[in-house]
Amino acid sequence: MNPVVYLDNNATTRVDPAVFEAMRPFFVERYGNPSSMHAFGGSVAADLRRAREAVARLIGASPEEIVFTSGGTESNNTAVHAAIEAFPGRRHLVTSRVEHPAVKNVYERLARKGYRVTFVPVDGRGRLDRDVLLGQLGPDTALVSLMWANNETGVIFPIEEIAPLVRSRGILFHTDAVQAVGKIPVDVERAGVDFLSLSGHKIHGPKGVGVLYVRRGTSFAPLIVGGHQERGRRAGTENTAAIVGLGRAAELAREELASGAYDRVRLLRDRLEQGIRERIPNVLVNGDPAARLPNTLNVSFEYVEGEAILLMLNEHGICASSGSACTSGSLEPSHVLRAMGVPFTAAHGSIRFSLSRFTTDQEIDRVLEVLPPIIARLRELSPFWKKEAPACSREFQPV
Numbered sequence: 001m002n003p004v005v006y007l008d009n010n011a012t013t014r015v016d017p018a019v020f021e022a023m024r025p026f027f028v029e030r031y032g033n034p035s036s037m038h039a040f041g042g043s044v045a046a047d048l049r050r051a052r053e054a055v056a057r058l059i060g061a062s063p064e065e066i067v068f069t070s071g072g073t074e075s076n077n078t079a080v081h082a083a084i085e086a087f088p089g090r091r092h093l094v095t096s097r098v099e100h101p102a103v104k105n106v107y108e109r110l111a112r113k114g115y116r117v118t119f120v121p122v123d124g125r126g127r128l129d130r131d132v133l134l135g136q137l138g139p140d141t142a143l144v145s146l147m148w149a150n151n152e153t154g155v156i157f158p159i160e161e162i163a164p165l166v167r168s169r170g171i172l173f174h175t176d177a178v179q180a181v182g183k184i185p186v187d188v189e190r191a192g193v194d195f196l197s198l199s200g201h202k203i204h205g206p207k208g209v210g211v212l213y214v215r216r217g218t219s220f221a222p223l224i225v226g227g228h229q230e231r232g233r234r235a236g237t238e239n240t241a242a243i244v245g246l247g248r249a250a251e252l253a254r255e256e257l258a259s260g261a262y263d264r265v266r267l268l269r270d271r272l273e274q275g276i277r278e279r280i281p282n283v284l285v286n287g288d289p290a291a292r293l294p295n296t297l298n299v300s301f302e303y304v305e306g307e308a309i310l311l312m313l314n315e316h317g318i319c320a321s322s323g324s325a326c327t328s329g330s331l332e333p334s335h336v337l338r339a340m341g342v343p344f345t346a347a348h349g350s351i352r353f354s355l356s357r358f359t360t361d362q363e364i365d366r367v368l369e370v371l372p373p374i375i376a377r378l379r380e381l382s383p384f385w386k387k388e389a390p391a392c393s394r395e396f397q398p399v
């Protein structure tokens, strides 16, 4: 039995064994270059084509609209770059305050280079006000980039509602769908986006591979230039094994979504949430309960430090995360929780549990057994914890 209780699936996921098997030949026998004239290499191009078709099917795209990249980060960088190049005269870019660093930091760099950048706020539940966003748009706006689902809280933005309104104003629309793909239905046609990013290692595929969807007819400029790979949209010899693995992961994601695997994940997540609320006082659940990924639970334990909780969970082999993996190591509370106005005392004690289709009932039981005494012990040590604090959990009230 695996001793590790892995509840950090928004950071990365286990490679599905079937994905690994699909990849193996491309490291061993079939190491050819798909651009080669000889059949040994050239035959690999057919495997890449199948992988491209599988990813396209997962998101409702055509295969020509799929560009393989090195991951979600590169896809996001490429989309922003392409939008800027498409409108050289426009100097305004819009996004939200709760984006992943792979969008946030791209925008911040552009702000330093002189672009006007708008970070649209969210409310206490992490929801975006559509009309506030639309009110920011003007003739100088080149791009709106909004994540489909938040990696820290799981909050889902109504992309299908917003994207058409943005595009009807002649502005390009990109969505970072890295956390949404595979967990909820994502269809580029229904959503009407110009660009969409996804990542292999968030859907039980390998690390270091991702996709940028580029709508047919959308003006495009590559970020990485060199050879003619990916029809000139992303140079560099294809990461064949990883692309084949991502293709297999996309097939499996589609099947698992259709067979209701994430309904089971949602039940497990809800049982974890309910169990925590029943066993531990002064708990706040972060993120809109009405529009949240089925696998994510972000919970604040008042008057304790998230890092301390993680260390103690780690001693029991339980993997979770505080804030986002990319901001851990700093003592600042996450920019996402700050944007939501989560009180300082609670934001510091926030833990993200993120489940997957490999999560078991036993793993949830284990957390519910181990966590309450950890919180009780840490609170005993906290100078801010009052013994007479109310012995019931409360919802976080949006400000």
Ligand SMILES: *Cc1c(COP(=O)(O)O)cnc(C)c1O
Residues within 6 Å of the ligand: 010, 011, 070, 071, 072, 073, 074, 100, 102, 147, 149, 150, 151, 176, 178, 179, 199, 200, 201, 202, 208, 209, 210
């Ligand atoms: C993980 C993640 C990324 C980055 O993807 P990589 O493939 O790790 O570069 C981007 N956006 C979101 C929302 C993510 O969760």
